[in-house]
Structures are given as structure tokens and as C-alpha cells.
Amino acid sequence: MSNVKDMTEGKPIRLMIGFSVPLLISNVLQLLFSVVDSAIIGRILGINAFASIGAIASPFWLVLSLVFGINQGFGTLFAQRFGAKDMDGLKKAFVTAAYFAGLFALMISIGGVLGCRSLMELLRTPPHLIDGAVTYLSLVWAGKPIVFAYSLMAVMLFALGDSKTPLRAMIIATILNIALDFALVFPFGIAGVAFASLLAQSVAFVYCFRAIRKTGIFQGCGFKFDKASAWPLLRLALPLGFRNAVIEIGGLIVQRHVNEYGTEFIAGVAAAKRMYSLLMIAGGAIEASVATFVAQNFGAGKLDRVKQGVKDGLKLVVGSSLVIMAVALPFGRQILSILIDGDAGQVSEVLDVGVRQLRLMSVGLPFLYLLFMYRAALQGIGNTFIPMLSGFVELLLRIISVVVLTRYLGELGVLLSDPLAWPFATLLLVISYIIVFRKVKRNADNTI
Numbered sequence: 001m002s003n004v005k006d007m008t009e010g011k012p013i014r015l016m017i018g019f020s021v022p023l024l025i026s027n028v029l030q031l032l033f034s035v036v037d038s039a040i041i042g043r044i045l046g047i048n049a050f051a052s053i054g055a056i057a058s059p060f061w062l063v064l065s066l067v068f069g070i071n072q073g074f075g076t077l078f079a080q081r082f083g084a085k086d087m088d089g090l091k092k093a094f095v096t097a098a099y100f101a102g103l104f105a106l107m108i109s110i111g112g113v114l115g116c117r118s119l120m121e122l123l124r125t126p127p128h129l130i131d132g133a134v135t136y137l138s139l140v141w142a143g144k145p146i147v148f149a150y151s152l153m154a155v156m157l158f159a160l161g162d163s164k165t166p167l168r169a170m171i172i173a174t175i176l177n178i179a180l181d182f183a184l185v186f187p188f189g190i191a192g193v194a195f196a197s198l199l200a201q202s203v204a205f206v207y208c209f210r211a212i213r214k215t216g217i218f219q220g221c222g223f224k225f226d227k228a229s230a231w232p233l234l235r236l237a238l239p240l241g242f243r244n245a246v247i248e249i250g251g252l253i254v255q256r257h258v259n260e261y262g263t264e265f266i267a268g269v270a271a272a273k274r275m276y277s278l279l280m281i282a283g284g285a286i287e288a289s290v291a292t293f294v295a296q297n298f299g300a301g302k303l304d305r306v307k308q309g310v311k312d313g314l315k316l317v318v319g320s321s322l323v324i325m326a327v328a329l330p331f332g333r334q335i336l337s338i339l340i341d342g343d344a345g346q347v348s349e350v351l352d353v354g355v356r357q358l359r360l361m362s363v364g365l366p367f368l369y370l371l372f373m374y375r376a377a378l379q380g381i382g383n384t385f386i387p388m389l390s391g392f393v394e395l396l397l398r399i400i401s402v403v404v405l406t407r408y409l410g411e412l413g414v415l416l417s418d419p420l421a422w423p424f425a426t427l428l429l430v431i432s433y434i435i436v437f438r439k440v441k442r443n444a445d446n447t448i
Contacts, residue, residue, distance in 0.1 A: 005018075005019070005160070005161025005162060006082075006083075006161060006296070007019070007083075007161050007292060007293045007296045007297065008083055008296055008297050008300040008302055008305070012293060012305060012308050012309040012312045013312035013315070013316070015293060016286070016289040016290065016293055016309065016312060016313060016316065017289075017316070019161065019163050019288075019289040019292060019293070020163070020282075020285040020286055020288075020289040020316070021163075021285075022163040022164045022166075022167040023158075023163040023166070023167070023284075023285040023288055023289065024281060024282055024285040025167055026163070026166055026167040026170045026285075027277075027280070027281040027282075027284050027285055028281055029167075029170040029171060029173075029174045030170060030174075030277065032174055034274060034277055035274060035277075035338070035339070036174075036177065036178050036181060037053075037177070037181060037193050037196075037197060038050065038053065038270075038271075038274050038339050039338055039339050040181045040182070040185050040193060041053055041185075041190065041193055042267075042271075042339045042340040042341065043339075043340065043341040044185055044186075045185070045189060045190065046342055047263065047264075047267055047340055047342045047343075047346060047347070047350065048128065048129065048132070048263065049132055049189070049190060050267050050270065050271075050339070050340055051126075051129055051263045051266045051267040051270065052129040052130075052131075052132030052133045052136065052190065053132070053133070053136055053190070053270065054266050054267055054269065054270020054271070054273070055120070055123070055125045055126075055129050055130075055133045055255070055259060055266055055270075056120070056133045056136060056137040057251075057255065057269075057270055057273050058123075058248060058251035058252045058254065058255035059119055059120075059123070059137060059252060059255075060137060060140060061248050061251060062245060062248035062249065062251065062252060063108055063112060063141060063144060064147065065244035065245065065247065065248050066108070066241050066244055066245045066248075067104075067105075067108070067144065067147055067148050067151055067241075068151060068244065069237070069240035069241035069242070069243060069244035069245070070100075070101070070104060070237045070238070070240065070241035071097075071101070071148070071151040071152050071154075071155045071237070072155060072237075072240050072291070072379070073233070073236035073237030073238070073239070073240040073241065073379070073384065074093070074097040074100075074101075074152065074155060074233055074236070074237050075155030075156065075158055075159045075291070075292075075295075076159075076236045076291065076295050076379050076380060076382070077093050077097075077229075077232055077233055077236055078090060078093060078094060078097075078155065078156055078159030078160075079158070079159035079291070079292050079295035079296050079299065079380070080295045080296070080298060080299035080382070081093060081299060082159055082160055082161075082296060082299070083295065083296030083297060083298070083299030083300040084299040084300055084301075085300075086299075089229070090217070091217055091218075091220070091221040092221065092226035092228070092229045093226070093229045093232070093233060094156055094217060094221070095221050095222070095223055095224065095225070095226065096225055096226045096229045096230055096233060097152060097229075097233055097237075098152065099225050100230075100233060100234070100237070101148050101149065101152050102145070102148075104148065105144050105145040105147075105148035105149070106145065108141065108144050108148075109141055109142055109143075109144045109145060112137075112138070112141030112142075112144065113138050113141055113142050116134050116137050116138045116141065117130070117134050120133050120134055120137070122256075123252065123255055123256045123259055124256055124259045124260060125259055126259065126262075126263065126266075128263075129263070129266070132189075132190050135190050135191050135194075136190045136191070136193070136194050139191060139194035139195065139198070140194050140197070140198070143194075143197075143198040143201075146198055146201050146202050146205060147201055149205045149209075150169075150201050150202075150204050150205035150208065153166075153205060153208035153209050153211075153212055154166045154169075154208060156212055156217070157208060157211065157212065158288055158291075158292050159292060159295070159296075160215065161292060161296070162211075163288070163289075165207075165208060165211040166204075166208060168207065169203075169204040169205075169207040169208050169211075170204060172203055172204065172207060173200040173201060173203055173204040174200070176199070176200045176203055177196050177197060177199075177200035180195070180196035180199055180200060181193055181196045183196075184196050235384070236379070236382065236384055239384035239385060239387070239388040240379065240384055240387065240388070242388055242391070243384075243387055243388040243390070243391035244391065245391075246388075246391040246392055246394075246395050247391045247394050247395065249395060250394055250395040250397075250398035250399065250417070250421070251398070253398060253399055253402060254398055254401075254402050254414060254417045254418075257402045257406065257414050258414055261411055261414070264346060264349040264350050264353065265353050265411065267340065267350045267353075267354075268349070268350045268351065268352065268353025268354040268356075268357065269353060269354070269357055269414075269415070271336045271339050271340065271350065271351075271354040272336065272353075272354040272355075272357035272358040272361065273357075274339060275328075275332075275335055275336060275354075275358055276361060278324075278328065278335070279324060279328060279361055279362065279365055279368070280368070281324075282317075282320035282321070282323075282324060282369075283317060283320070283321065283365075283368060283369040283372045283373075284372065286313060286316050286317050286320065286369070286372065286373060287372035287373060287375070287376045288376070289313070290309065290310065290313040290373050290376040290377055290380065291376035291377075291379055291380050292380075293306075293309045293313075293380070294306050294309055294310070294376065294377050294379075294380025294381060295379075295380040295381075297309065298380055298381045298382065301444070303437075303440065303441050303444055306377075306380070306381065306437070307437065307441075310373070310374075310377045310433070310437075313373045313376075313377070314370075314373065316373075317366075317369035317370060317372065317373045318366065318369070318370075320369065321365045321366045321368070321369040322366065324362075324365060325362045325363070325365045325366070328358060328359075328361075328362040328365075329359060329362050329363075332354075332355045332358040332359060332362070333351055333354075333355050335358075336351055336354045336355060336358065337351060353411075356412075356415055357415045360415055360416060360418075360419045361418060361419055363419060364418070364419030364420075364422050364423070367419075367422040367423045367426045368422045368426075370426045370429075370430065371390070371422055371425055371426040371429060374426070374429035374430050374432075374433045375387045375390065375429055377433055377437075378429065378432065378433055378436060381436065381437065381440055383432075383436050386428070386429065386432040386433075386436065387429070389428065390425040390428050390429050391425075393421070393424050393425045393428055394421040394422075394424075394425045395421075396421075397417075397420050397421035397424055397425075398417045398418070398420075398421050400420075401413050401414070401416050401417040401420050401421075402414055402417050
């Protein structure tokens with residue numbers, strides 16, 4: 001229980017920084033996890049293999065974001081009950097969430113594997129890339145129960161204020177993944193890299209599971225499905241999962257248009273999207289920190305601390321986004337060049353596309369970080385409708401960009417699809433948070 005942290009007492013900004021730092025390091029390791037996979041494929045197997053992986057980026061993130069959104073919703077209820085000191089309710093919610101997670105994971109895996117090739121054909125994946133794309137994606141989707149299980153363990157630990165255990169799990173997984181990548185890529189090619197990722201994530205799951213077991217959460221829980229916890233879990237989880245799915249459906253539409261511009265364009269956008277994780281590392285850590293802080297204090301009825309936590313979170317997201325933007329803009333080409341090797345002319349063309357995409361994303365980074373924070377704050381106080389609605393705003397703007405702007409701007413319209421959507425979704429979330437929080441505070445004051 002030493003890593004469990006009650007965030008309902010103490011200075012908000014100090015608590016959130018203390019929670020964010022291990023998670024920030026964990027996000028860096030997850031980035032390394034992804035970059036190593038991409039670099040090994042791009043430098044050992046070549047640009048065509050790298051482009052094959054790039055072609056599955058949107059469907060890959062569609063399912064992964066769905067998993068993370070559902071578990072994030074579960075984690076909100078976990079943190080609220082932990083903040084309210086309702087340990088019996090916390091145990092029941094966790095067991096019930098595990099049943100839901102198993103069901104959702106099975107559905108995703110079966111549906112994904114069966115529909116993988118048809119989806120890649122629908123996305124107009126070039127014929128010479130489709131076999132590699134289907135091989136990698138079908139294996140990753142078949143292993144989604146592993147990812148779902150690890151993610152559920154991680155959000156439970158986050159809800160308890162523990163971001164150090166997931167960090168240690170990710171350190172182990174990253175080292176193992178790198179070793180397995182080199183061991184499996186030569187005999188099995190793209191499939192070997194996919195297997196390496198799944199094996200490493202399995203180890204991370206086992207590590208986190210053992211840590212949760214030590215907290216005593218499993219003691220006296222009975223492992224029975226709790227009907228009373230079912231609806232609160234689904235009410236929080238399904239809108240967030242649906243929101244992430246809607247956002248990534250926009251990504252599928254964008255990917256369909258990306259695939260029309262040829263191998264070098266696909267590879268360039270794929271390289272930039274891999275570095276998208278670099279842009280997000282601090283924002284993702286702060287988002288999880290704000291969500292946990294707000295949920296715990298909302299569960300404890302401490303709304304003044306919720307308000308102060310959001311103010312402190314605002315300082316963190318603005319400062320960190322500017323720092324990362326200052327690194328990404330001047331050094332984008334050098335960073336992207338790590339991922340690929342091959343014919344000098346082809347590599348140069350790929351990097352030109354990747355740098356343009358990365359620069360556009362970097363300029364929009366402050367809006368993205370604000371989006372993360374206010375989305376997390378709304379989720380922490382139990383409002384999942386507005387974050388879900390923000391997903392539709394992102395979808396609409398992406399469609400406008402690739403359908404309308406490409407007529408006038410060509411491939412630039414495709415590259416603008418992500419950064420153009422962020423400011424509008426952020427505006428919706430900021431205004432909605434102010435209105436929702438005032439309503440919650442007013443209702444709380446009236447009950448006193």
C-alpha cells in the first residue's frame with residue numbers, strides 16, 4: 001500500500017506534479033516502445049514495411065483508444081469511490097469492471113481479426129502494402145485482451161494515486177520489447193514485432209496485477225458481478241469509449257485520403273504520427289493526474305479543491321506544451337530520420353512530408369493540451385456527455401478538412417485535419433466545464 005496516495009489532502013499542484021512525473025516517464029517509455037518497433041521495421045525491413053505499418057495507424061488507434069476510453073471511465077468511478085473512502089464499493093466496481101473488460105475485449109478481438117482485410121481494402125491501402133498491414137493489425141487485434149487487462153490494472157492503480165507501479169511495469173516491458181524485437185524480427189518479419197509487443201505487455205499486466213493484489217483490493221471482494229455498480233461503470237465508460245472511437249473514425253477517414261497520395265506520403269505521415277506520442281507525453285500525464293485529482297476530491301465532496309486543481313493544471317499544461325513545441329519545431333527532421341533508412345531520395349521525400357505534418361501538430365499543441373485537461377476535469381466530476389460531444393466536433397472538423405480543404409489545398413488539407421480540429425473541441429470543453437462546475441457547486445451549496 002506504500003504507493004497508494006490520497007489526493008484529497010495537501011497542495012494540489014504538488015500532488016499533481018508528484019503523480020505526473022512517474023507517469024511522464026512511463027509515457028516516454030511507451031513512446032520508446034512504439035519508436036523502437038517503428039525504427040526496427042523501417043531500418044531493417046525497409047520503407048515499404050514501414051509504410052505498411054503506417055497504413056494501419058488509424059484502425060490501430062481506433063481500437064486502442066476505445067480500450068483506453070472504456071477503462072478511463074472505469075477508473076473515474078474507482079477514484080471517486082476511493083476518494084469517498086468507500087472501499088467495499090471500490091472492490092465491487094473493480095470486479096464488475098473486469099467482467100465488462102473481458103466481454104469487450106473478446107468482442108473487439110473477434111470482430112477485428114475477421115474484418116481486418118476488408119477494412120484495409122476499404123481504406124484503399126495500396127496492394128503492395130496490404131499483406132504486411134493485415135499481418136501486423138490482425139495479430140495486434142487478436143492480442144487486445146492483453147492490452148485491455150493491462151490498461152484496467154493501470155487505471156486502478158492511477159485511481160489509488162499510484163503512478164509509480166505502472167512506471168516500473170513499463171520499464172520492464174520496454175526493455176523486454178526491445179530485446180524481443182531484435183530476436184523475432186529476423187525470423188518472423190513484421191509478425192515478430194507484433195508478437196514482441198504482446199509478450200512485453202503481458203509481463204506489464206502481470207506486474208501490475210501483483211501490485212494490486214498486495215493492496216488488499218481482492219480480499220473479501222468475492223469476485224461476483226455487482227449489478228449496483230454496473231450502470232455507474234457503463235455510464236462513465238461507454239461515452240468515453242464512444243468518444244475515442246468517434247475521434248478515430250475521423251482518423252480512418254483521414255487515413256483513406258492519406259493512402260491516395262502514395263507510399264512516400266503514407267510513410268511520412270506515419271512517421272509524424274509516431275512522433276505524435278512525443279508531443280503528447282506531458283499532456284497525457286497531466287490529463288491522468290487532473291482526472292485522478294478531480295475524481296478523488298469530487299468523491300470526497302471537496303469542490304474548492306477541484307477548482308484549485310484545475311487552475312494548477314492549467315499552469316502545467318500551458319507551460320509543458322510550450323516547452324515541447326520549442327523542441328519539436330526545430331528538431332523535427334532529425335527526430336523523424338531515426339525511424340527510416342533506404343534510398344536517399346525516397347527517404348528525403350518521406351521526411352519532407354513528415355516534417356510538415358509534425359510542424360502543424362506542434363503549432364496546435366497548446367490547444368491539444370488544454371483539450372486534455374478540461375476533458376479530464378469534466379470526466380472527474382462525472383460528466384462524460386460533453387467529452388463525448390467534443391469527439392463529434394473533432395470528427396466534423398476532420399471530415400471538413402479532408403473532404404473540403406483538399407479540393408483547394410491538396411495534401412495540405414489532409415495534414416491539417418488533426419490540428420484544425422483541436423481548437424474548436426477545446427473551446428467547447430472550456431465553456432462547458434465552467435457551466436457544469438458552477439451548476440455542481442450551486443447544487444452542493446444548496447444541500448448544505
